[in-house]
Amino acid sequence: MNPLHGIEPFPVAARKALADKQLRRNLGHATATIRDKRARVVAEVPDWEELRRAGEAIKAATMARLDEHLIELEKQVTARGGRVHWARDAAEANRIVTELVQATGAREVVKVKSMATQEIGLNEALEAAGIAAVETDLAELIVQLGHDRPSHILVPAIHRNRTEIRDIFLREMSGVDPDLTDDPRQLAMAARAHLRAKFLTAKVAVSGANFAVAETGTIAVVESEGNGRMCLTLPETLITVMGIEKVVPQWTDLEVFLQLLPRSSTGERMNPYTSTWTGVTPGDGPQEFHLVLLDNGRTSVLADEVGRSALHCIRCSACLNVCPVYERTGGHAYGSVYPGPIGAILSPQLTGIKNNASLPYASTLCGACYDVCPVRIDIPTILVHLRAQAPAPAAEAVAMAGVAWAMAGPRRFRFAEFLLRLGRLLGRRGRIRRLPPPLSAWTASRDLPVPAAQTFRQWWRSARRPQ
Amino acid sequence: MSARDEILGRIRGAVGPAPAVPPVPRDYDVSGGHITEPMELLADRLRDYAATVFTCAPADLDERLADITRGWRVAVPAQARFAVPGAVRDDPPLPYSDLDAVDAVLTGCAAACADTGTIALDAGPDQGRRALTLIPDRHVCVVHADQVVRSVPELVRRLDPHRPLTFISGPSATSDIELNRVEGVHGPRSLIVVLVDPVGSGSGRR
Numbered sequence: 001m002n003p004l005h006g007i008e009p010f011p012v013a014a015r016k017a018l019a020d021k022q023l024r025r026n027l028g029h030a031t032a033t034i035r036d037k038r039a040r041v042v043a044e045v046p047d048w049e050e051l052r053r054a055g056e057a058i059k060a061a062t063m064a065r066l067d068e069h070l071i072e073l074e075k076q077v078t079a080r081g082g083r084v085h086w087a088r089d090a091a092e093a094n095r096i097v098t099e100l101v102q103a104t105g106a107r108e109v110v111k112v113k114s115m116a117t118q119e120i121g122l123n124e125a126l127e128a129a130g131i132a133a134v135e136t137d138l139a140e141l142i143v144q145l146g147h148d149r150p151s152h153i154l155v156p157a158i159h160r161n162r163t164e165i166r167d168i169f170l171r172e173m174s175g176v177d178p179d180l181t182d183d184p185r186q187l188a189m190a191a192r193a194h195l196r197a198k199f200l201t202a203k204v205a206v207s208g209a210n211f212a213v214a215e216t217g218t219i220a221v222v223e224s225e226g227n228g229r230m231c232l233t234l235p236e237t238l239i240t241v242m243g244i245e246k247v248v249p250q251w252t253d254l255e256v257f258l259q260l261l262p263r264s265s266t267g268e269r270m271n272p273y274t275s276t277w278t279g280v281t282p283g284d285g286p287q288e289f290h291l292v293l294l295d296n297g298r299t300s301v302l303a304d305e306v307g308r309s310a311l312h313c314i315r316c317s318a319c320l321n322v323c324p325v326y327e328r329t330g331g332h333a334y335g336s337v338y339p340g341p342i343g344a345i346l347s348p349q350l351t352g353i354k355n356n357a358s359l360p361y362a363s364t365l366c367g368a369c370y371d372v373c374p375v376r377i378d379i380p381t382i383l384v385h386l387r388a389q390a391p392a393p394a395a396e397a398v399a400m401a402g403v404a405w406a407m408a409g410p411r412r413f414r415f416a417e418f419l420l421r422l423g424r425l426l427g428r429r430g431r432i433r434r435l436p437p438p439l440s441a442w443t444a445s446r447d448l449p450v451p452a453a454q455t456f457r458q459w460w461r462s463a464r465r466p467q
Numbered sequence: 468m469s470a471r472d473e474i475l476g477r478i479r480g481a482v483g484p485a486p487a488v489p490p491v492p493r494d495y496d497v498s499g500g501h502i503t504e505p506m507e508l509l510a511d512r513l514r515d516y517a518a519t520v521f522t523c524a525p526a527d528l529d530e531r532l533a534d535i536t537r538g539w540r541v542a543v544p545a546q547a548r549f550a551v552p553g554a555v556r557d558d559p560p561l562p563y564s565d566l567d568a569v570d571a572v573l574t575g576c577a578a579a580c581a582d583t584g585t586i587a588l589d590a591g592p593d594q595g596r597r598a599l600t601l602i603p604d605r606h607v608c609v610v611h612a613d614q615v616v617r618s619v620p621e622l623v624r625r626l627d628p629h630r631p632l633t634f635i636s637g638p639s640a641t642s643d644i645e646l647n648r649v650e651g652v653h654g655p656r657s658l659i660v661v662l663v664d665p666v667g668s669g670s671g672r673r
Contacts, residue, residue, distance in 0.1 A: 026645070033646045050495035057491040064486040067478045080629070086470040138652065139643035155643055162644050184644040188652050195653065200563045200602070216628040226601065226639035226654025233597045234563065244474065251628045255620035256495070258634075259583075269512065270583035270619075270636035273654060275597075277631045283560070284596040284631055299477035308481075 003121050004297075004351045006335015009358035011445070013333040014325075026161045027330050031321045037267025038318060038372070045263065054256045056376040059312035062248055063302060069214040069247045070293060076217025080279020082289040089296050094125035097206065097239055100290055101131050104237050106203040110195075112221060112228045113137035114208025115153060115315055116241045116294055118337045119350075122206065133206070134198055136227035138191050145172035151331030151339065153317040154265050159330050162187065195227065205231035205286070209242035210261070210314070212291075213251050218278045219291070220254060222261060224271050232275050238286035243294050245302075245311040257314060260374035264316035297350035306385045310346045312375045317342075319369035319379060325362055334359060341369035345382040353389045360386035395441035420451045499617030505581035506664055509615055512584025516637025517650045518658040525663055528609070532573065535607060535659060539570035542603060544595030547574070549609070557599050566598060571605035572655075577632075579610045580622040584637065586610060586660070587622060589630040597631055606655040608635075611663045 006013060017023060042048055062069055074084040087093035101109055109126065111117065111133050123133040123144075135144045142157040143150050146168040150156030157165065166182040173194050180190055207228070211220040219240055221228050232238060248254070254276075262271040280289050302308050320326045320340030331339030336347035336356070344363055348356035360383045369379040392400075406416035426432050427450030435443045442448075454462075468476075502508055510520045523531045529549070536551045542565075543550055545558035551573060555561070566572075575593030579586045586608055588594045593609075600606055616622050626632055639654030650656070 030646045037646075046501065047495040050492070053492050054495055057489050060489045061491055064482055064488045066482065067475045070475070070478075086474055088470045088473055092470060136653075137643070138641045142643070155646060157643060158646070165644060184647050184649045185651075187644055188641055188649045192652055196567075199653065200567060213628060218628040224639070225641045225643075225652035227652070229597070229601050229633065230653055233601055244478075252620070252623060255497075255623040258623065259619050262583075266642050268636070270580075270585045270634070272516070272636050272638065272640045274634040275632070276628065276634075278629050281590070281631045284590055285598075293474070295474045295477065299474065299481050302478060303481035 002351070002355075003119055003337045004347050005356045006332075008335065010333055010335070010362045011358060013335060014329040014362070017329045017333045022161070023159055023330055024328060026159055027327055029161075030155070030158045031327045034267055034321045038264060038321070041263045041267055041269055045259070051256055051259055052374055052376050055260050055314075055374055056312065058248060058253050058256060059375055060309070063245070063308060063311060065249075066244065066247070066302070069249055070244055072214040073212055073217060073247050074293075076214070077219075077279055077289075077291050078217075080217050082217070082279040082291055085290060085292045087292055087294045087296070090120035093120050093241060093292055093294050093296065094122055096292055097122060097241065098126060098129045098131065100237070100239050101126065101204055101206075102129065104204050104288075106131070106237075108132045108134060108198075108202070109204045109206050109239075110134050110136050110198055110202040110231050110235065111140075112205065112207035112223065112231045113140050113156075114206070114241065115337060116208045116243050117206060118150065120241070120294065120296060122241070134195075136195055136199070136231060137223075138188060138225060138227075141191055141195070142168060145169070149332060150337060152320060153315050153338065153340070153342075155317075159332070195230075199227075199230040199234055202231070202235045204237045204239065205235040206239045206241065207231055209240050209246050211254060211257060212242060212247045213254065214247050214249050216251050216278055218251065218276050220274060220276045222258075222271050222274045224266065224273065226273055229273055229275055232277065233285050235286055237288040237290075239290045239292065241292045241294055243296070244298055261314055261316055264318040264372065264374040300352075301346070301349040304349065307345065307349050307382050309377050310342065310349055310382060312377055313342050313346065314375060316374055318372040318374065322368040322372050324364060324366060324368070329362075334362065341379045341383075342377070345377075345379055345386060348386055348390070353386060354391065357390040360384075360390055393441060395438040398438050399442075414457075417455045417457070421453070421455070424450050424453070426450070495620075496618065497620040499582055499621065502581055502617040505615050505617050506612060506662060508581040509579055509584060509610070510662060512581065513637065513658075513660050516584055516640075516658075518584075518637050518660055520660050520662065522662045522664055525611075525665055528661070528663055531661060532607070532609070535661070536571060536573065539605075540568075541607075542566060542569045542572045542599060544574055544593060544599060546592035547595070548593060549573070549575075557595050560596065561599075563598065563602055566602035569603050571607050571659075572599055572603040573607045573609075574600055575609050575611075576614060578622055578625045579615045580617070580619055581615055582618050585619075585622065586635045587626055588633045588635065589626060591630075597633060600633065601654060604655055605657040605659060606635075606638075607659045607661065609661045609663060612665060
């Protein structure tokens with residue numbers, strides 16, 4: 001299964017998700033909590049808008065010279081003892097990582113939460129090669145132990161409540177205390193105990209990257225729990241997989257993103273831990289470092305002048321938390337590891353619109369996502385742009401052809417108005433709830449007011465008649 | 468064609484021969500001028516993250532550290548210029564299992580940022596290698612007044628990116644269960660900060 005698109009189109013998957021009351025309760029609670037926290041810590045930053053504009057411009061300027069920045073990054077990482085690999089697509093990235101792990105002789109790797117490695121299905125590829133990939137982020141661990149799929153960029157187990165998590169731990173975690181309660185502190189301590197031995201003995205770690213600074217060759221990972229520090233510090237070998245769009249030109253660019261990202265994502269002034277490293281440091285941390293630069297569709301996104309700003313995303317997930325659609329359907333309905341508003345513009349561009357044609361419609365175009373985006377990605381505009389490229393549903397094509405015919409002449413228009421008034425017969429108590437096929441596709445999830453008894457033109461004639 | 472050349476070629480094809488590079492407006496606040504009492508703010512922010520904060524005058528530091536760590540087995544960096552009674556030096560480097568067994572690690576820091584309550588470590592002589600401040604369950608960190616800056620930009624500009632850096636804002640935490648914050652997961656579960664302030668240093672825990 002491709003991690004970037006589901007088996008079912010969004011409307012089908014969304015309908016199932018909406019029927020799950022527990023899911024809607026969990027999501028409603030979680031997104032409301034995080035929205036409030038974010039709003040509070042953003043409000044206390046006097047120069048928030050200036051930071052957003054700087055973040056937007058840094059990303060746009062980087063993309064314009066992406067080739068030069070990547071070459072510089074490669075040069076700096078190599079000069080500091082790291083090795084850089086390039087991967088055109090998921091299969092190539094998976095092959096590179098698998099061979100690097102095999103060369104160490106390790107049968108198990110510890111992993112820092114990373115969207116890029118989820119996007120390429122790295123865990124499955126490693127498993128096929130007989131290498132166990134252990135997710136160490138608490139939410140990723142919950143997803144992995146639950147044989148589940150992530151449903152949120154930042155909090156992949158947002159669809160699970162504490163009781164469900166307790167049940168997963170009791171069922172799947174070896175050696176767990178059978179009296180484990182659903183207190184979040186106890187659950188976190190169970191995860192600590194479960195992973196501690198793995199951290200202290202792991203030989204190889206795999207991570208993603210939040211930022212990579214071209215001028216210095218410095219990689220940054222932003223996290224909360226310390227599982228990232230464990231993976232980035234203790235093993236002998238570190239393999240980092242990053243999308244090519246994560247590069248930033250200068251070290252001082254981080255002063256912008258380290259303010260924008262934590263407040264937008266977890267609603268904290270600063271996340272508990274950020275690690276940065278440059279190549280290899282003798283006597284401190286992994287003595288072998290590999291950086292895998294991943295394209296996997298990013299250069300096609302870059303080729304679209306309207307859609308390319310989707311590559312500016314810093315994966316904060318603020319747009320998911322404010323989206324009225326995401327809040328109700330959750331992330332699984334989008335079928336991609338990138339759900340929510342950013343997923344609705346990024347996934348179809350990465351896979352090609354044909355493979356994700358329903359996602360640009362998974363939005364009301366309300367614009368809340370644009371308002372909260374820390375790098376000002378104009379998601380609604382890109383959604384509309386992608387809708388124009390998506391193959392139109394049959395019912396829409398029929399309706400539009402009809403409208404085009406009717407609006408081509410005044411007599412046709414009058415005839416259309418006459419037909420519309422007949423629509424009054426379909427209404428009950430002022431609403432039309434069901435139309436015959438193919439128009440039933442529209443009324444499957446919406447209703448309409450019945451047409452007015454009098455058309456505008458009829459009213460105009462009667463109102464202007466001399467009394 | 469190598470993957471490298473192919474990806475670089477795709478990028479050049481995507482952006483065209485002469486892409487416009489927009490100017491980056493840097494009119495955001497660099498100096499944190501609105502912050503008047505950085506030491507006070509730093510203490511507040513740290514406490515907000517559930518760190519324990521002490522303040523003392525430079526002359527009282529040794530005594531204060533001895534008080535805090537009394538009865539604990541404490542690891543200190545190999546080249547630290549400070550120590551507490553009975554401290555274990557990370558020289559030669561202690562095995563991970565030993566670090567896991569000590570009660571606390573005692574270090575200095577490279578800089579700290581008041582606005583966000585962030586302490587930066589750069590593996591300097593009084594901080595040691597990264598594993599040292601990661602595996603022990605308690606981290607006692609000494610922050611001197613002249614290491615405290617107001618804003619995140621000031622903090623970033625003070626640090627050398629070629630050194631391995633760790634930015635710490637409170638003890639390890641997670642929000643992965645219903646987005647409730649729980650302190651103490653894989654990193655040190657307790658962060659104890661000693662602010663050394665030559666002016667206006669009160670005494671005791673604040």
